Amino acid sequence: MELRLLLRIVTLSAATALMLICGTSEEGSGAAEALPALETAPAPLLTPPVSPVELVRGVDLPEHPWLSGHRGADLAVATGALVRSPADGVVSYAGTIAGRGIVSVLVEGTGLRTTLEPVDATVDVGDPVRQGDVVGRVQSVATVPGIGHCAPSACLHWGLLEGDDYRDPFDWTTGWGPIRLKAAG
Structure with missing residues (x-):
């Protein structure tokens, strides 16, 4: 792979990671919408089958x-x-x-x-x-x-x-x- 292409991929990957960590708004506020992966977790719908839960x-x-x-x-x-x-x-x-x-x-x-x-x-x-x-x-x-x-x-x-x-x-x-x-x- 050409060195220039490899550097570009690394730079884009780092920039993407930084946006996810810091947010994408102009102020860099870290808004939750910058982290879509966190929204994919399942919605709770079960309750434990026994009580108390240990x-x-x-x-x-x-x-x-x-x-x-x-x-x-x-x-x-x-x-x-x-x-x-x-x-x-x-x-x-x-x-x-x-x-x-x-x-x-x-x-x-x-x-x-x-x-x-x-x-x-x-x-x-x-x-x-x-x-x-x-x-x-x-x-x-x-x-x-x-x-x-x-x-x-x-x-x-x-x-x-x-x-x-x-x-x-x-x-x-x-x-x-x-x-x-x-x-x-």
């Missing part, structure tokens, strides 16, 4: 789907605790996989799917649910090593999928959401 382990999404990681949030609970639907939607799965009960809710109007485990379901596939409706109780297998996600302690594993891609449910949760820096101004 995060044991957060989401650690791998760079590629085949790599190890943690594809959900683990919330401290007691066995038998009520589990509520994080959103309005329809139950898309209520059954057992690998010794754990799982409830999955297709979130109304979004294509998102939230999963909860280990749960003794009190709902069936196809049931409509409203945000906050009880969908089951935390199973006692939550404390069984090899079955319970946080055994010997109990936790509820809360996952969120957008299509086949895992997301952090707290990025979509009222009162939580992604961390954002406030623009100077």
Whole structure:
């Protein structure tokens, strides 16, 4: 690549970065409109499935789907605790996989799917649910090593999928959401 072209690309990249950091108004006020990427975060629409919320382990999404990681949030609970639907939607799965009960809710109007485990379901596939409706109780297998996600302690594993891609449910949760820096101004 010609040196002159390379210098021009670097200069334009630096200028773009500076505009995003400092703003694009004449005064360089750092107005929020200079940071459009901050506006693309999801609007909160979920509520935590248990209360109180005590995060044991957060989401650690791998760079590629085949790599190890943690594809959900683990919330401290007691066995038998009520589990509520994080959103309005329809139950898309209520059954057992690998010794754990799982409830999955297709979130109304979004294509998102939230999963909860280990749960003794009190709902069936196809049931409509409203945000906050009880969908089951935390199973006692939550404390069984090899079955319970946080055994010997109990936790509820809360996952969120957008299509086949895992997301952090707290990025979509009222009162939580992604961390954002406030623009100077």
